[in-house]
Amino acid sequence: MAEAHYDVVIVGGAAVGSSVAYHLAADPGFTGSVLVLEKDPTYQRCASALSAASIRQQYSTAINVEISLYGISFLRDIGSHLAVDGERPDIGLHEGGYLFLATDSGRPALEAGHAVQARLGANIALLTPTQLQGTFPWLSTADLAAGCYGRSGEGWFDGYGLMQAFRRKARSLGVTYQAAQAVDVVRDGGRITGVVLADGTRISCGAVVNAAGAGGPALAKAAGIEIPVHNKKRMIFTFRCPDPVERCPLVIDPTGVYWRPEGEGFLCGLAPPDEEDPDSTDFDVDVGFFEERIWPVLAGRVPAFERIRPGRAWAGHYDMNAFDHNAIVGPAPDLSNFYFANGFSGHGLQQSPAVGRGIAELIVHGRFTTLDLAPLRFARMAENDPVLELKVV
Numbered sequence: 315m316a317e318a319h320y321d322v323v324i325v326g327g328a329a330v331g332s333s334v335a336y337h338l339a340a341d342p343g344f345t346g347s348v349l350v351l352e353k354d355p356t357y358q359r360c361a362s363a364l365s366a367a368s369i370r371q372q373y374s375t376a377i378n379v380e381i382s383l384y385g386i387s388f389l390r391d392i393g394s395h396l397a398v399d400g401e402r403p404d405i406g407l408h409e410g411g412y413l414f415l416a417t418d419s420g421r422p423a424l425e426a427g428h429a430v431q432a433r434l435g436a437n438i439a440l441l442t443p444t445q446l447q448g449t450f451p452w453l454s455t456a457d458l459a460a461g462c463y464g465r466s467g468e469g470w471f472d473g474y475g476l477m478q479a480f481r482r483k484a485r486s487l488g489v490t491y492q493a494a495q496a497v498d499v500v501r502d503g504g505r506i507t508g509v510v511l512a513d514g515t516r517i518s519c520g521a522v523v524n525a526a527g528a529g530g531p532a533l534a535k536a537a538g539i540e541i542p543v544h545n546k547k548r549m550i551f552t553f554r555c556p557d558p559v560e561r562c563p564l565v566i567d568p569t570g571v572y573w574r575p576e577g578e579g580f581l582c583g584l585a586p587p588d589e590e591d592p593d594s595t596d597f598d599v600d601v602g603f604f605e606e607r608i609w610p611v612l613a614g615r616v617p618a619f620e621r622i623r624p625g626r627a628w629a630g631h632y633d634m635n636a637f638d639h640n641a642i643v644g645p646a647p648d649l650s651n652f653y654f655a656n657g658f659s660g661h662g663l664q665q666s667p668a669v670g671r672g673i674a675e676l677i678v679h680g681r682f683t684t685l686d687l688a689p690l691r692f693a694r695m696a697e698n699d700p701v702l703e704l705k706v707v
């Protein structure tokens with residue numbers, strides 16, 4: 315039987331892979347064929363299905379602010395971007411804001427980040443402790459020096475819904491999805507000419523996109539490329555609070571504990587310190603981590619949280635870029651048709667619209683035609699030119 319051929323093969327069909335697929339298929343300059351390989355069409359364990367599904371403008375690096383400014387405009391208008399047969403997807407976007415809190419020691423970094431965000435037009439307010447107390451009366455502010463609150467452009471949404479909306483629209487535009495695992499690539503000098511599936515089938519292609527999330531490093535390795543991306547387990551815990559905590563944004567405590575409203579209750583989490591954060595592939599939840607590390611902080615910051623009732627919890631994985639905690643976007647220098655969209659380090663869902671569009675532009679036009687994502691280029695690692703993101707939640 316003749317080998318199947320596609321102009322572009324995308325490995326990984328969750329939020330990022332499906333965004334690339336949609337943006338390719340929707341580009342009038344693209345007339346090729348697209349295959350998305352997804353090893354788990356139930357999407358049960360991909361990060362896109364297990365995330366906190368939130369979007370913020372409060373980053374320390376300009377490129378991340380610009381990416382999220384586009385992200386929020388896309389999400390606000392998702393109904394027109396991704397409607398299929400007149401049916402407009404609804405991802406329940408709620409612009410409830412982020413609130414980063416700082417003590418004296420964290421204040422300079424908070425202010426520096428705020429200056430970047432304000433320069434780029436993000437609607438973020440720098441608040442004094444008195445203003446914090448007035449705006450969020452349920453908050454303990456005694457040890458705080460300042461807070462940054464997103465008045466608009468930040469909040470949360472149905473992340474699974476976003477992924478499915480990209481997928482559905484891509485399929486409606488002619489993209490093929492195949493339930494299969496890519497286990498190898500065929501390399502011919504400076505180009506990839508094919509992808510090998512777990513059952514041995516070989517598919518020839520004109521370009522490959524690595525949108526495999528936690529599977530990204532293995533796919534890169536198959537092409538002979540090491541990327542500094544590590545799987546880091548992150549747990550999310552939910553709880554209910556009998557007392558009202560009104561107009562609560564997504565709050566990031568100076569300790570790193572974060573929480574936000576979710577349905578009738580809240581969700582929360584905390585990144586462990588580096589020395590307690592090994593690479594991981596399991597999905598086990600450590601309830602003790604909530605009880606010992608998170609709950610005391612919650613109760614200290616919001617007295618009403620002393621009386622919470624813990625609910626369900628789950629774990630997923632960040633594809634953490636150890637180089638600078640930012641995504642790798644674009645081709646590897648010596649493999650011109652192997653495009654990377656990896657290492658999102660916990661902010662890939664909100665970046666999926668801009669990165670999907672950017673990769674599609676590179677494939678179709680050979681350059682970024684809208685937002686310049688060059689700061690996130692693969693080569694920055696060899697050039698030792700990090701885009702160090704200080705605000706990793």
Ligand SMILES: Cc1cc2nc3c(=O)[nH]c(=O)nc-3n(C[C@H](O)[C@H](O)[C@H](O)COP(=O)(O)OP(=O)(O)OC[C@H]3O[C@@H](n4cnc5c(N)ncnc54)[C@H](O)[C@@H]3O)c2cc1C
Binds near residue numbers: 327369630658
């Ligand atoms: C607990 C948690 C909270 C988060 N919170 C947020 C948040 O609030 N906001 C935000 O923006 N981001 C958040 N993130 C990060 C975000 O979820 C990810 O960055 C984003 O979903 C990455 O999307 P992706 O499509 O690249 O990867 P994934 O969603 O992981 O998808 C990769 C897909 O590739 C498939 N695959 C892998 N290898 C292969 C292969 N060899 N062949 C075929 N298929 C393959 C997998 O089955 C999977 O479906 C969070 C992540 C976690 C874990």
